[in-house]
Amino acid sequence: MAASRGVASFRLPPLPTIGEIIKLFKLRAEKQLSQNFLLDLRLTDKIVRSAGSLKDAYVCEVGPGPGGITRAILNAGVAELLLVEKDPRFIPGLQMLSDAAPGKVRIVHGDILTYQLDKTFPKHLEKNWGDDPPDIHIIGNLPFSVSTPLIIKWLENISRRDGPFRYGRIQMTLTFQKEVGEVDVAVIHFTPLVQPQIEQPFKLVEKVVQSVFQFRRKYCHQGVRILFPEARRLEKAEQMLMLADVDPTLRPTQLSMYHFKNLCDVYRKMCDEDPDLFVYNYRHELREKRLKKANFKRTVDDDLI
Template sequence: MSAIDDLPPLRDVLAAHELNAKKALGQNFLLDLNLTQKIARNAGSLEGAHVIEVGPGPGGLTRAILSLGAARLTVIERDERCLPALREIGERYPGRLEIIEGDALKVDFATLAGDAPVKIIANLPYNVGTQLLVNWLLPGSWPPYWQSLTLMFQKEVAQRIVAGPGDGHYGRLGVLAGWRTEARIAFDVPPQAFTPPPKVTSSVVHLTPREAPLAVAAEALERVTQAAFGQRRKMLRQSVKSLGGEALLERAGIDPTRRAETLSVAEFCALANAIG
């Protein structure tokens, strides 16, 4: 019996189903159920909530979410080897767990969420985590269909998400996350917490949507940040030359000799709005 429910310890689950983490799927399994509960608690109260989890693997975080009272949990798993272990969890929590086999990058999360806001909680596979975050940050309408995001990334990626101007980690992710959300690093997770241990430390990031982010077209903001940070060592008049160069910067009221890492989110929005 485990520390949080009457299901077997996760090491026994891995052995029973002959599960080994696949590098090609970006898998690193978390086996400490106290740690998975700590991750889930950072999403706030889950009592009665609808939660979506991506990449549950053998179900460590899944069990934590359900043990904390989520009324409904939808998990998306592309590795069919993990499905039997997840079904066993579903039998322990009848009517509360929905399992979707498939690629999370191809899932329509807004449709999955339905009418009520959801909380997304995930130990994201390393190879798709950043793209999933960008997709969640850039839905067409705002506020979004999600109430919060509680996600685990490599620490370096987490630092990029929460970074602001002047920070060496500041870049496209920091601008997009800072534009539409309040983001913070909740805590770090050492490599030895995983099976197999990755080569890097991981971090849990919690994001909540801003009610009224600055008005700007997401596509234009992406174009500006991609150009500006694509040549971050150069002055803006050179890095955004393909978008209008000095004329664009003049319309936005920004000194052309500045560099991308010095611009605030508001200034990036002004630059995006100045694109013809």
């Protein structure tokens, strides 16, 4: 009897298949929302298993859609499952799952980009940052259009240890879609580090990384240059790369974490020496140049008339 206690005792009762749910509620994946439906139960089970043991865990599923992954999560024996779904078409089907698992499922019709997860889970689950991760998991099959802004938001939460990460180093198991005729799905499991590899403010790290990857097919010095105003661009970019010990002819995808750490550390020192540097925005400067050029052309045309 003792051995059986470790096995999840809850199993969903017989329900319509995901395919039948889709037909019943006349659902279809919206391309403009980059949605896709995971119908293969072997795949959804594999995604959930990659999260580790969910027995008695508290789980938030992002964008459950018709509920393929949701069923696998419930069958893993979770204590509670929060579903955050933006698309109202999926709510009736998810309500069927909720009715089949009384007391285990909460459904929120909302946008995960704006929904606050900081008070979602019981307070007793909170842990210190240096402790093992709390028994809380975030799982989601992320549409392409949502994945980047959502990951950036959560990375910033991690850096500040707020939002859902006020509970500690919450683990995330997320799928990322790559549409190539059929949909390929990559499953990635995240556990926040106790100590970040780059100990600089998140906004500074974000600015450096975004600038470097602005020209991902070109040499990295092209992206580093746009961190600086045009008048000092070449000189300052060369100085930053030299101090960071980064080869300017490496492409962004060839840079290691060590390279990015050095770039961020050097850029921080340069911003400390020149406080106006951090607020400089390459796109704003480019926009102003184009506006001045357009105004000049209008003036010349008016003079000719």
